[in-house]
Amino acid sequence: MQEMELLKQRLLQAVDEHQEELLGLVSSLIQIPSENPPKDSTDVTHFVYNYLKKNDIEMEIHEASPKMYNLVGKIGSPEGKKLIYCGHTDVVPAGDLSKWDFPPFSGEIVDGWMLGRGASDMKAGLGGIMFAAVLLKRLNVELPGELVLAIVPDEETGGEDGVPWLLENNLIHGDGSMIAEPSSPNHPTLAQKGSCWFKLTVTGVPGHGSLSPLEGVNAITDAIRAIAEIRKVYELEIEPPEEVKEILRVSNDYMRLHEREKYEGILEKISCNIGTIHGGTKSNVVPDSCTVEVDCRLPFGITQNEVYALIENKLDEMGIIYQIEPFGFRSNANFTSPNDPVCRAIVDNITYVTNEEAYGVMQWASSDARHFRDYNIPVLQYGPAYLPSIHGYNEKVKTEDIIRCAKVYLLAAIDFLNEPAS
Template sequence: MDNTQLKQQLVDEVEKRKDELIELCSSLIRIPSENPPGDSTEASEFVSDYLKQFGLEVDWHEASEKMYNLVSSIGDESGKKLIYCGHTDVVPAGDLSKWDFDPFSGEVVDGWMLGRGASDMKGGLAGIIFAFTLFKRLGIELPGQLTLAIVPDEETGGEFGVPWLLENNLINGDGCLIAEPSSPLNPTIGQKGSYWFELEVFGEPGHGSLSPVAGNNAIVDAIAAIEKIRTLWDLDIHMPEEVRELVDISKRYLREVEEEREIFQPVLERITVNIGTINGGTKSNVIPESCKVQVDCRLPFGITHEEVSDYLKKELDSLGIRYSIRLFGFKSVANYTSAQDPVCKAIVENIEFVTKDEAYGVMQWASSDARHFRDYHIPVLQYGPAYLPSIHGYNEKVLVEDIVRCAKVYVAAVVDFLYETSND
């Protein structure tokens, strides 16, 4: 049997067993795994038990209290190594009265899988788990190693999932696929950087009846500072030539695929600035002596954290205010994997194999665990089922057919990556 025939056999098996795949996804959604608080115990036990029923060994690694990383591998470890990665945690469901259905029901209605995590990312998680077991269940001997890494701590940008596994040398590979949500034909092969900071502006308290003559109002000074911070968007950033093609094709994607998002094209080349929270003052008749502002900036290719910090210092110093800046949360620079890397080609070419449509990789304007793999020189991309407008919102859902399609791509891509590249 040649590789194409093997791929088709695997794709056909996914189709034949799709009801089992969908039930697996439903079961995962029915397990609340909100982060915060981040307790992955129940979800991890379910995944481990599911894998063990097929004779697969699972290693447990507790990175923090009730945060478990699961690692399981099959195949020949002396060959090429491919990692399939997914996270069990989901963002909190929030106000349950704003949902049209139980966010933890895992129901299928009119072809839609419903519930928190359906798109981000229990649909993709079910797909990689199912694909992983299929090789074992069919008795297929892989010429390389396929590793399944199930992590607990992605949604808060925490350090107890992928970065912890990598730091402790518990996973390694020649390529990685993260089953994060994407569009059906466009995996994400690059992402912008992150620069989150808290600005604290200091004033002098006084009686509110004397403002603005008396005291020094920290909130007023913070407003002036915010206007300076927002000018980061206006910076003209020189983009390295080697990423120009990726940015241009990502713009094409916004124009031609997600047409309603065409307006977002400039985001790929500029620093975005979100003033996320403002906290200041004690009461209305007291001149505030402190105001804290938390800001989320995403950095395009062509600028560093140091350059952003230098710009902010220059602009804020020009105001003559008293302030401090503290970085927190996500910290990364823009990063990508070449579209010509074997792991990118394996996924993109098998999207085309399964769908018979043109596929290509694009950038995302947010951040994810992919950056950690690239820090360790592991080529990586993201591809998973999703109804993108519902991610992190109320009434999250995903099409059942998208879950099945992605699982077909996952099994086929293993063949191309491990079989064909093993002979290079």
């Protein structure tokens, strides 16, 4: 135990001594635009590959589809346990540049804040896991197991070219995984709501606008009626299974403690966002088609298929002619036990580094975590972030959070890989 304590202190000191390298790495990642869409991870992949190779970490490059590259690197002993540290290289588009207070790909540090698109989601976390692996390699830390870096594209669109592609092609394996996605400083996320994205296409009958509503069937007005019915899924009372009630209780308590009372209850509800609507050709033609994109997030206790069945039954009763086509993020609610070794390794070392209470909570969104759980790999998410800025203008993260997370990544890898397999 004394030897392990000395190693941990050595690693913490190393992060402090090389923090400028860590921050410079994150800044460089932000300065490489990797917006998705479009699907092109070429430039950021080359940078990551060259940085890790320069630091003696051999990386395999796997092209899942044109210009969509996955990187897999390993350090330590392949004979022991395997821990996957995962991060995605893509970011959401910067949007209207005039609404930013600084260039979105600046990567500048101002008053203790790292600035730019991807600062919180999730190039600071990506830089942290890269830096952790480099320090372990540089300091010749003997690992009784294997730390696997899985650096992927295509997370922000819910695409299939990243984590699911690596898993399906048997290119990564693990006894546990940590994704460096944004989280609260002391509260990693160990459960996610399900995701049910679908496109509703309503079909009508064209006619002359001057005769509407006597002539034709208006697809837009039918879509409006359908939308009103679909939004009622939020009102459903859903009973969660016993096995997740404690996670829900802790997560709701967390929201109250952190002044998020207005969101209380969302974990047990089907959220419903009408994201886009397109229909018609011109004002004097009865529209014969209208397409609506919907994002529902599902609590424990209901599945995607059950939601589709509920919606379809209602629309059928209303006599609407429609088609539902799933797309994007699709999953049922999923979780990892807080008692799993990978969760304990992260949570215990947050407390070790910060001297503050840490515990896992549930996330109301979705992520790549669902794919790991599909393959029976326990997983949680922990990363530096200023949560209000994610996917918005003026995205940023505190530099102290970047440094803290890198320390946790290092120590958690040591604890997890040194613990005997169960």
